[in-house]
Amino acid sequence: MIIAERKPLEDIKQMIAQYKKILLVGCGTCVTVCWAGGEKEVGILASQLRLAFRRDGGELETLEATVERQCEKEMVEELKDKIQQVEAVLSLGCGAGVQTIADRFEETPVYPALNTKFVGMPEREGLWIENCGACGDCFLDRTGGICPIVRCAKGLLNGPCGGTNKGKCxxxxxxxxxxxxxxRRLEKQGRLDLMRKYYPPRNFQAVVRPGKIEAQRV
Amino acid sequence: MARSFKETLNSGKFVVTAEVAPPKGTNLKKTVEHIDLLKERVDALNVTDNQSSVMRFPSLGTTVLIKECGGEPILQMTCRDRNRMALQSDLLFAYTRGIRNVLCLTGDHITVGDHKEARAVFDLDSVQLLHLVRTMESGKDFSGNDLDGGVEFCAGAVVTPEADPIEPQLIKFDKKVQAGAGFFQTQAVYDMDNFKRFMEYAHQVDRNIKILAGMVLLASAGAARYMNEQVPGVFVPQDLIDELRSAPKGTALRKGIEITGRLIRQIKEEAICDGVHIMAIGREEVVPDIMVAAGL
Incomplete structure (x- = not known):
């Protein structure tokens, strides 16, 4: 899933300093699971912002909404009535969510409250780690299911660098x-021959940015 | 210098190279002094490429300078700052300026240096860079297009004999040999028993592979401890640290020179490997003293 982190409150406050009334929009999918932009976080941020505005002698009115998937046009449609009542939208979705709302409601400024970080998974409660770089040309068959493209700081394909230190980076x-x-994984599986092979440089055409996939229906 | 580095490597002579670090800026005075001091004394001068990810005068420019001064340069190339196109262009230029030796490295990560917010490139790794050099030598670029005027390099690579665990390092060493590395320069080695064990493995991979042991000058007991704690893949035995500590005040550097000289002498006398690469790290002016201490 997509892992995101909320921007510092001060940064968010400065972004929306000029407005009196905004709509905060959460997303019920990835960012809910990683505690960054679900219904609960929308509520917390809204009250923090109202308090911060008041402390500076100002006033901020907030509306709140959380859609199931902010990255889908059809799902952000339900925001229509609320958006008509505000000057700006503060999205607590990932970058895809922010852009979906911005594209659908072109006349309203949309601001990101989160920094979208990576594709990852929870390691334990409250800790998420990046384990897929979305490189478009999956290499995991050659590495025992451990991605060197994103889990090696240098994305090396042919073995460790000289900076490896007692198993650490x-x-x-x-x-x-x-x-x-x-x-260690390949050794356990008796597949070290995979590590002895030469792998040519990555093909960065595997995903021509911005990426686009047109699926064939089956 | 009459002899090319490749000829020296194949001559059977005990090979000595030294490292030159380019300046942070355009003041080349000290660099030129070091080049002039060392060019006749060593077989080749090896130039670091934005060493430790700190932005400096380029490795390529310094190798041209060495060439102009009459020395034999080894161009260090890391994959950190340039993609495969820029690496190839630089190799084409280097060849036209008479540079015939290239050391292929992955490079330290951006975050250990002085431009921590920069984008790390790593389009290639060191093994792929060796393949790139060999591909260009076949008259093609790395995308298979014909080159109008080719290149020929004596290409080398690095290896860390003290890496822990050692097995993945040895697999990569093997891949570098397969990729056409003609010589290896090692990370700093101080424990000769460990190094001999590494050499046994290296000779199993390729009997004729040329290996230059990395010799980093220890200027104090503190520096030695720092190497153990902070530099991955380096192990300074306790007896060497004690020896440095026991040196009377103000003589630790002299002791470090003596230790480095002694290690080099042992490597040469016992024919442990084919030569040494001396890294004086900011004290290039003492390299001749190290060589005297080594009996070279």
Missing amino acids: EVDPEKDCAWTLIY
Whole structure:
């Protein structure tokens, strides 16, 4: 799923400083699961902003809404009535959600309350880690199901660099060296021959940015 | 220097290279002094490429300077700052300026340096860069297009004999040999028993592979401890740290020179590997002293 993190309150406040009435929109999917932009976070941010405005001698009126999937045109349609009542929208969706609302309601400024970080998974409660770089050319068959493109800080395809240190990464000693993990997994599976193969450089045409996929119906 | 680095490597002579670090800025005075001091004493001068991810005068420009001064340069190329197109262009230019040696490295990560917010490139890794060099030598670019005028390089790579765990490092070493690395420069080694074990493996991979042991000058006991704690893949044995600590005040550097000289002498006398690469890290002016201490 998509992992996002809320921007600092001060940054959000400055973004919307010129408005008197805004709509905060959460999303019921990924960002709800990663505690960044669900119904609950919408409520908290709305009251924090109202308080902050008041502290500065101002006044902010907030409306709240949370749609099931903010990245779908049909689902943001339900915001229509509320958007007509406000000057701006503050989206607590991922970047795709922000743009879906901005495209559907072109006359209303839409602001991002979150920073969209990565495609990841929960490691334990409250901790999410990136494990897919959405590179468009999945390499996991060669690495025992551990992605070196995103879990190795340098995205190396042919083994560890000289910065690997007792199984950890030079960039962050808390982080595991992806290539040590890959080595151990392949060794366990008796598949180290995969690591001995040469892999040519990545094909960055696998996803021509911006990405686009037209699926064939089956 | 009459002999090319490739000829030196194949001559059977004990090879000595040294490292030159380009300046942060355009003041090349000290760099030129180091080049002039060392060019006749060592077999080749190896130039770092934005070392430790700190932006500096380019490796390419410094190798041209060495060439102009009459030395034999080794161009270090990392994959951190340039994609495959820029790496190829630089290699074409290097070749036209008489640069014939290239050391292919992945490069430190951006975040350890002084431009932490920059985008790290890593379009290629070190093994792929070696393949790129060999592909260009076949008269084609890395996309298969014909080159009008080719290149020929003595290409080398690096290896970390003290890496822990060592097995993934050895697999990568093997891949670099397969990719056409003609010589290896190692990360700093201090424990000769460990290094001999690594050399046994290296010779299993390729009997004739040329290996230059990395010799980083230890200027104090504190520096040695720093290497152990902060530099991945480096192990300084306790007895060397004690030896540095026991040196009378103001003589630790002299002790470090003596230790480096002694290690080089041992490597040469016992023919542990084919030569050494001396990294004095900011104290290039003492490289001749190290060589004297080594009996070179």
